[in-house]
Amino acid sequence: MTEIYTIADINCETGEQIERPMTQEELTAHLERQVQAQADWEVHQAELAAKEQVKASALAKLAALGLTEEEAAALII
Amino acid sequence: MAQTYQLIESVTLESNTASINFSSIPSTYTHLELLIQARSTHTQPNDFVILRYNGNSTAGAYAYSSLQVLSGYLTTENGSVNSSTFTGFCSISGDNNQSNIFGISRIVIPEYKNTSVTKTGFAVGNSAYGTGFESSITIQGLYWNNTAAISSIALLLNSGTNFKTGSTFQLYGFTKA
Numbered sequence: 001m002t003e004i005y006t007i008a009d010i011n012c013e014t015g016e017q018i019e020r021p022m023t024q025e026e027l028t029a030h031l032e033r034q035v036q037a038q039a040d041w042e043v044h045q046a047e048l049a050a051k052e053q054v055k056a057s058a059l060a061k062l063a064a065l066g067l068t069e070e071e072a073a074a075l076i077i
Numbered sequence: 078m079a080q081t082y083q084l085i086e087s088v089t090l091e092s093n094t095a096s097i098n099f100s101s102i103p104s105t106y107t108h109l110e111l112l113i114q115a116r117s118t119h120t121q122p123n124d125f126v127i128l129r130y131n132g133n134s135t136a137g138a139y140a141y142s143s144l145q146v147l148s149g150y151l152t153t154e155n156g157s158v159n160s161s162t163f164t165g166f167c168s169i170s171g172d173n174n175q176s177n178i179f180g181i182s183r184i185v186i187p188e189y190k191n192t193s194v195t196k197t198g199f200a201v202g203n204s205a206y207g208t209g210f211e212s213s214i215t216i217q218g219l220y221w222n223n224t225a226a227i228s229s230i231a232l233l234l235n236s237g238t239n240f241k242t243g244s245t246f247q248l249y250g251f252t253k254a
Contacts (some may be wrong), residue, residue, distance in 0.1 A: 005095040010086050013101035037235045
């Protein structure tokens with residue numbers, strides 16, 4: 001089923017509420033933004049995954065020094 | 078002037094809608110607050126609401142920071158996103174979720190008409206996540222690198238095409254005593 005792209009315009013001065021289809025320009029901008037947002041999100045997720053890897057490495061090194069899991073976790077946020 | 082908290086406008090969607098746009102926001106208040114109870118058509122457990130002010134979609138005009146707690150554990154900490162064309166990132170429910178679950182967010186925008194200050198704000202939200210009613214609790218810092226008075230606020234989704242039928246959006250205004 002084809003998705004319909006509509007905008008609810010609420011004029012706060014008059015109280016008028018209009019639901020209308022997106023213009024071609026608005027639709028293009030909307031779709032482009034979503035593609036960009038997805039790309040930004042994936043970059044961010046990759047950064048988080050890299051941080052998790054560093055954290056796991058640090059925990060392993062602390063364990064090798066003899067710290068318990070709880071002691072090592074207390075040192076790393 | 079007595080302190081007031083007034084409903085400016087409220088909308089409940091009767092059909093799926095891609096964007097909500099509050100326009101011609103009166104300049105008679107001191108602060109604004111948005112209450113959102115919404116669900117996205119995105120086929121994931123959750124989605125995120127984003128905001129744009131005055132139709133500004135310029136790259137780098139906005140930033141945001143976000144903390145997310147999932148089932149009692151801090152799982153995500155977002156730094157400010159450079160070159161963002163929006164702010165917000167408030168968690169709401171997605172469509173891969175139990176039916177009739179809607180995420181909620183409260184967004185506060187202080188001094189929205191004060192042209193001496195860069196516009197900041199914050200948001201708190203909660204959306205059910207997964208089949209066990211786990212909570213995705215989010216706290217956001219919002220930033221628009223602009224001192225213009227805010228006269229319109231557009232709400233869009235990060236990933237989904239539409240806000241689902243039954244989603245509600247309420248804009249309130251505060252005046253200070």
